[in-house]
Amino acid sequence: MKLLINTTPYRLEQDYESGFDPNAFDMMAEVILAFCEPGQDILFSYTNWDSELDPHKVHMVEEAARNFHSDIVSDPDLAISQRVKEVLLNHYAPERDPNQNQVLMEQMFTYFREVPYDELNEELLLKIGSAVHGMQTVYTLEDCKEDTQAFINSRLVDTNTTWLLPYEQPVYLKNILWYRASTKEEVLQSFGLTDWCFSCAIVNPQTSVDQYSFFLNYTEEEDGMVLYISTNTPDYFKETVVPRLERLLGESLEIVE
Incomplete structure (x- = not known):
């Protein structure tokens, strides 16, 4: 594990073995808590997207139809297959x-x-692609399971369009839900119910997310997982948070200055 503090934002790099999927949940929860002072809030983001404005939707619908025809769509409970059968009956x-x-x-x-894919009716393929894509794709919280909705809604602090990630805001952003998960147990619940690739802001109470002390973005890159660390208090990070990370991660942590 490598912490680069000679870049902006800072980077905590991990290989796939130590940083990927549920294997990393417990350790990453501890890492997040290392950035937080007593009384501060950890606000996780959940992004809602506008499906009608998604510039990739047409392509994704086409791919969904082709992939389903090729039988390479995961469908363990056969719910997608049943929906496609209904589409076929309604069409014919x-x-x-x-x-x-x-x-x-x-x-x-x-x-x-x-039947070979290229010989199928285009209108039918559009219907099937739309059905498969609709069942595979989550655009908003309302598309999620009820326990995920309840977890986020019960902890909701703010809803806005404040975009903190280091790339251009997508045109189909609907809004961002910021919900509080300030204990290790809540952080672990958040990972399990939403996504282990996460973004969260460490903020003082009653403070907007763009006034964060830290903004953490955990994402997958070519060689493994990276936690991007943005901060408005770089001296505090180096003097207080880095020693905490050293104690937490021990000899597995290499610091690059």
């Missing part, structure tokens, strides 16, 4: 009741998979 026999025509739907589904 809209007067038929899906509940009364399971055998016909199975036949249509088998035929769909057997």
Whole structure:
């Protein structure tokens, strides 16, 4: 693990083995807490996107149809397959009741998979691609499971469009939900319910997120995982937080100045 404090923002680099997926949850929760003083809030971000403004949507719908036809879409409970069968029935026999025509739907589904992709009806492929994409893609919190919605909504502090990430704000940003998760248990819950690639702001109470003490962005890069560390208090980071990280991570941490 390597902490680079000769760059802006600072970088805490990890290989995939130590920084990827649930294996990293406990350690990353401790790392986040190392940036926080008693009384400060840790506000995680959840981004809602506007599906109608998504510039990639047309391509993603096309890819969804092609991938489903090739049987390379993950569908463990067959919910997507069932939805596609309903689309097929509605396209070819809209007067038929899906509940009364399971055998016909199975036949249509088998035929769909057997026919070469380029020979299928374009309108049908658009319908299937839209259905598959809609079931695969999460644009807003409302698309998530109820326990995820409840966790975030019960801890919601602010909703805005404050964009803190180091690249241009996407055109299809709808808004950002900032929710409090200030204990290790809450941070671990957040990882489990949302995403282990996260962004969070360390702020004083009643302070807007753009006035953060630290903004942390954990993301995947070519050689592993990186925690980007932005701060308005660089001296405090080097004098107080870095020693905490050294104690927490021990000999596994290399500091590059």
